[in-house]
Amino acid sequence: MIRLLSISCSPEEAQDVDFIKAHVALALGRDFTNFRWHKRSIDARSKHLKINGTLACSVEPLPSRIRAFDFNEVHQAPKVHIVGAGPAGLFAALQALLLGMKPVVFERGKEVRARRRDLAQIARTQQINEESNYCFGEGGAGTYSDGKLYTRSKKRGEVDLVLELLVYFGADEQILVEAHPHIGTNKLPKIIENIRRFIQEKGGEIHFESKVTGIRCKDSYLTHLVINEQDTVEVNHVILATGHSARDIYYLLHQEGIKLLPKPFALGVRVEHLQAFIDRKQYHGRLNNAYLPPASYQLVEQVEGKGVFSFCMCPGGIIAPCATQNGEVVTNGWSPSKRNNPYANSGIVVAIDPADFEHPEDPFVCLAFQETVERSCFNATGNNQKVPAQRLLDFVEGRKSKDFPRSSYTPGIESVRLDELLPEFVVRRLQKAFIAFDKKMPGYLTNDAVVHAPESRTSSPVLIPRDKTHYHHIDVDNLYPCAEGAGYAGGIVSAAIDGMNCMQSIAKAP
Ligand SMILES: Cc1cc2nc3c(=O)[nH]c(=O)nc-3n(C[C@H](O)[C@H](O)[C@H](O)COP(=O)(O)OP(=O)(O)OC[C@H]3O[C@@H](n4cnc5c(N)ncnc54)[C@H](O)[C@@H]3O)c2cc1C
CATH class of the missing domain: 3.30.1660 (Dodecin subunit-like)
Incomplete structure (x- = not known):
């Protein structure tokens, strides 16, 4: 016992x-x-x-923590189609195996190894491969993400199931133990590869470089997917798990008359401090060591009735170029499993609401704002993936920065008055929040920290409305808008849970 x-x-x-x-x-x-x-x-x-x-x-030896799962061979089973091989798509596929259905996944990007080469190219060529980048490719935005596995989901059973599956496919068992589990960018690709191989061995299909470019509907029913503008595939049920960066999918649905809604999201900057500073603050003067992991922080402040908060904080991390198109820049952060870089970065973002704009009913109102900010930041530094940057105190006090400490952002940074470049209401709220953060964490507001912009892909700016009970689109019975891109998840674990839930709904559908 x-x-x-x-x-x-x-x-x-x-x-x-x-x-x-x-x-x-x-x-x-x-x-x-x-x-x-x-x-x-x-x-x-x-x-x-x-x-x-x-x-x-x-008293007896403890049993293995690795749970036994009862996956089915599905070579001859009924097909279910999934668009996107991010956490949602892959976990939906695993759920299909558990339920005895054959998942057929279409993914626009490449498999993890080929994808890694495209990421390495970004700093060298200053160009984005628009189908294979930090957001697109096998494992989705989750593969080269930080791999923090915390979620606000209160459904412990579902969270544990995702963590147990990750351990089954090679993640360290410690993720089942730690209150704030983390895998790390260096370890995620292997786990994703293991999941893919397993799905294929069991009879599922995963098609890379297979972008859904069209859909055919008849009588509020999705009948076909068009792949790479040439192949037409007949479908029965479709899980749409394309993530929040696939803008073309939103436009495609809109063009087909499928209802979309505007959705609040958050946008701001990514701030980089030295990890040693964060450690000293959080650990009362101590640094991280063999007994203490690099410290993280979480900050939130209400400014003018709107939330300004830290997002996806990466201790010992690196700021990554996460744009999906040339002509825009986007930052996000990752860290290796040891979190042993000297930097600590975090998004600091302002809540953005459709009601902030002139046409709040327009489904694309927040997306258009997000796109405009990303493009204006791109234009501020020239035709490359360098991002505009400003020292933190300079940002708050409205001064151009003369020089910078080292930044972890490898494509490079350029001194720009972000306080003039970013939308005025965003700047004002960020400035007030940074002053308030400094009261909560004295020293936070320092010119040793650098603000990189923009942090803009926090969650989807568009909602694809779905039935609350059955998960299908409110108007299209066999289309299942899923996870982050549809507005129902934020992060790896919640996306994976949503993917599994959508597949369960399909299994119960008539
Ligand atoms: C650098 C970085 C760090 C992050 N760190 C963390 C973290 O520490 N913890 C955390 O929980 N979350 C983190 N995230 C966020 C997390 O990765 C996402 O929340 C999660 O991946 C969302 O899963 P998803 O399956 O809904 O969508 P995605 O992961 O975005 O996957 C969508 C997939 O669909 C594919 N696709 C898009 N359009 C099409 C199409 N037309 N046809 C075919 N395929 C298509 C894409 O190529 C992509 O592979 C991070 C993200 C980034 C970029």
């Missing part, structure tokens, strides 16, 4: 097997010789840092 035992100890004690052994023996008896961390989190509220958690303890 497994007993769960609470523990609260110092970071050093948490890694001392003899200390833990003694703790278990004292609480449960010397027979409990088998133990491991069950859940663990860092409590850095006081200067006496604590690791709080539970230990799974047993």
